[in-house]
Amino acid sequence: MSNQTTMDAPVTMTPEQKFFFDLRGWILLPSVLSELEIEEMKAEVYAGAKQSYQGALQTLLDHPAIVGVLNEILSEDPFVHEDCYGFRCEGSFTTVRPPGWDVSERGDNGLPHVVRPPQQANAMRYQVAGEKIFAGLTRVVWELEEVKSGQGATSFLSGSHKAHFNYGGPDRYRPNISESPWEANMREMMDDYSCPPGSVVIFTESLVHAANAWTNPSNPRCAVFNCYNSIWAQWHRLNLSHEIIETMPPRRQSLFRGTWAIGGGPGGNRAYSLDNNTT
Template sequence: MQRQFLPTTNGDDQPVVPMSEEQKYLFDLKGWITLPGLLDSKTVDRVRQHQMDFLYQRDSLPPEERDNHGGDSQILLDHPVVVGILNEIISHQALASEDCYGFRFDHTYTSHRKAGHDNFNPHGGGGLFNFSGNSHIYQMQKGQIHAGLIRVVWELNEVELGDGGTLFFVW
């Protein structure tokens, strides 16, 4: 039986899409999942244009869109599929309601990497200093996934092996 999480709609009143059993399995197995094709090509084009304007022509944007999650990029903050996943793995449901997510966004940023980018420096948390309750670790408690330090990455360009840009670990 699927557990009901709140909220059931996002900020645009679109129904939240619960995390599927396959997504839960893959997240449990790998520690990450990819969700290709969440945005149609027209939306990707509009979001990409907003991001480029934000980075390189900020003054050309209306004041309310001069942020990397303003304008057409707002959909990246609470896409119904992403909300469903965050509800499942980091939401504190005691604080959630139809009007309030049970999770918070710590920060957002835009990174524009060009083909050939070679400054890749991953980090992996506290290493030997991880402890129960540490937000860097993955836990299963009472049948519920908890992984407190989650990053949502939106790649707005095609990703091809060997082209540089965003790197994804695959195993």
């Protein structure tokens, strides 16, 4: 399973999904994975898998349910090919939060944050031009257990990815809402979600978002967080060995190629290699 790139056609982003992604900065795709896939992937996470680069979890990197969306919000038609993806993977981690898990276990204590404030010009921010979305650094969260609203899901300050004014704190470049006199009001306005196991949430990292205490008594949170970006921009230095990437099918390997678009020979930047990577 993990050694083959799925041959299923990417699921095209619908006009409705595009509208709400632009409006809110995030969308939820419910019940994407089968029961068998969920159980197989949960077993790997609970056994200690820290990223989704190997095993059954590897198929989440280029699952057809997200490829069509990422093509729409991170790429352009001339850069989408049969032998490579029009976007890159920047990182992956898993999380298991048992009932009672608290945000004090995180370094940021659950402080709402962004990759970079969208009010400032930067390569990671959300943009729209010519009816085309460019979402900047983009996060894809696979929920492998049931999630109930108000009990620990990732929360979002919907619409903040297009904010034109800073968050009220003393430093307009600060990528969080700390020391803002409006922090309580912003937290009150934040949205979250409910979803069955096997669902996926996609959001731009220009959106103010936060971790929350896991208070769902019925099950832990078991989630996979994968991060993506344009082939022209990079935020994370990926800590992934060449030996692991080499075991992937060639098209999946292209998720980890270098950050450039033209030059370097015929066809441009389409293949990963030891000399063309972001690791």
